[in-house]
Amino acid sequence: MKPAPLTCHSPTSLDEALRLLHDIGSEAKVIAGGQSLVPVLNMRLATPGHLVDITGLPGLDEIRVGAEAVEVGARVTHRQLERSPAAYAALPLLRQTLVNVAHPAIRNRGTTVGSIAHADPNGEMPMILALTGGTVTAVSVRGERTLAAADLFVGPLETVLEPDEILVCARFGRFPEGTRTGFTELARRSGDYALAGAALAVQVIAGQMQQARMGFVSVTEVPTVLDLTDLVAGRAADQSAAVAEAVVERVHAHIDPESDIHATAEYRRHLTGVLARRLLTDLTTGEPARTSEEALRGAS
Ligand SMILES: Cc1cc2nc3c(=O)[nH]c(=O)nc-3n(C[C@H](O)[C@H](O)[C@H](O)COP(=O)(O)OP(=O)(O)OC[C@H]3O[C@@H](n4cnc5c(N)ncnc54)[C@H](O)[C@@H]3O)c2cc1C
Numbered sequence: 001m002k003p004a005p006l007t008c009h010s011p012t013s014l015d016e017a018l019r020l021l022h023d024i025g026s027e028a029k030v031i032a033g034g035q036s037l038v039p040v041l042n043m044r045l046a047t048p049g050h051l052v053d054i055t056g057l058p059g060l061d062e063i064r065v066g067a068e069a070v071e072v073g074a075r076v077t078h079r080q081l082e083r084s085p086a087a088y089a090a091l092p093l094l095r096q097t098l099v100n101v102a103h104p105a106i107r108n109r110g111t112t113v114g115s116i117a118h119a120d121p122n123g124e125m126p127m128i129l130a131l132t133g134g135t136v137t138a139v140s141v142r143g144e145r146t147l148a149a150a151d152l153f154v155g156p157l158e159t160v161l162e163p164d165e166i167l168v169c170a171r172f173g174r175f176p177e178g179t180r181t182g183f184t185e186l187a188r189r190s191g192d193y194a195l196a197g198a199a200l201a202v203q204v205i206a207g208q209m210q211q212a213r214m215g216f217v218s219v220t221e222v223p224t225v226l227d228l229t230d231l232v233a234g235r236a237a238d239q240s241a242a243v244a245e246a247v248v249e250r251v252h253a254h255i256d257p258e259s260d261i262h263a264t265a266e267y268r269r270h271l272t273g274v275l276a277r278r279l280l281t282d283l284t285t286g287e288p289a290r291t292s293e294e295a296l297r298g299a300s
Pocket of ligand 1: 029030031032033034035036037038039054074100101102103106109110111112113114115116117118122123124125165166167168191192193194
């Protein structure tokens with residue numbers, strides 16, 4: 001199918017884009033990479049009369065690495081972020097995860113901020129924003145507001161953003177010294193959305209685990225992060241297998257996936273436990289998480 005007739009606007013400044021969104025109202029939709037929106041339009045699941053294309057706006061194409069966070073502008077594609085040496089050095093979890101997002105062709109056009117605005121529970125980057133304690137900045141003609149990930153996502157494909165707001169950037173928080181990170185997921189085919197996925201950030205100091213947080217993909221309606229610190233703090237990293245059972249129990253107590261045409265709830269639940277155990281033991285015994293490492297090799 002083709003989209004319903006619409007008018008595409010190509011503003012050349014942020015002010016012009018914000019004014020268009022405000023004046024047109026709920027009939028307008030922001031378009032960035034189009035990798036999620038265009039299929040939705042083609043299937044006529046949405047029929048906005050106007051698109052406001054933000055790919056021509058100046059100043060939204062930067063990746064800024066600061067002491068506290070990696071800031072990603074709204075025009076930065078998944079691929080640009082994945083390939084950024086500075087972002088990788090500051091926050092390896094970005095690349096570890098991004099190589100699992102769709103296919104390279106889609107990552108070449110799709111934006112990381114667009115993926116966050118889209119808020120797909122099967123999308124990896126909304127969860128990574130939450131796991132890193134990140135924030136986004138939204139602007140409209142009324143001004144600017146910064147939202148924590150925990151306040152942004154309210155349901156599947158649903159955020160608190162108003163129709164006339166543009167997300168200008170996302171800030172992924174950096175982890176403290178000694179933090180090891182990894183991402184792993186299982187999809188039926190490479191590049192497909194995951195049946196289940198998980199990311200872990202665990203701090204290891206002098207051979208002992210300290211803080212630990214785990215986030216999940218495709219098994220929760222909104223990005224969900226579990227704090228595992230009380231289960232692992234003070235335990236020897238190379239003995240992490242001894243606490244893996246308790247971690248899996250915590251995961252199963254909080255993660256309650258649903259069945260769909262791709263997998264049953266029971267299978268996703270089982271898989272989430274397997275991925276959680278694998279991430280913990282791989283990261284703390286010095287072995288990189290398997291699927292991320294394989295994907296990284298493929299991307300280099
Ligand atoms: C075959 C296929 C497989 C895919 N697999 C995966 C996958 O495995 N994992 C994954 O995470 N994603 C996957 N995607 C989606 C891909 O990551 C998209 O690029 C991303 O979700 C949206 O980014 P975009 O820039 O293309 O946004 P668009 O498609 O342009 O927009 C998506 C939505 O976000 C809104 N939006 C976009 N940018 C902004 C902004 N700056 N401010 C406010 N609103 C905004 C739009 O209005 C729209 O509602 C897949 C897509 C395809 C087609």
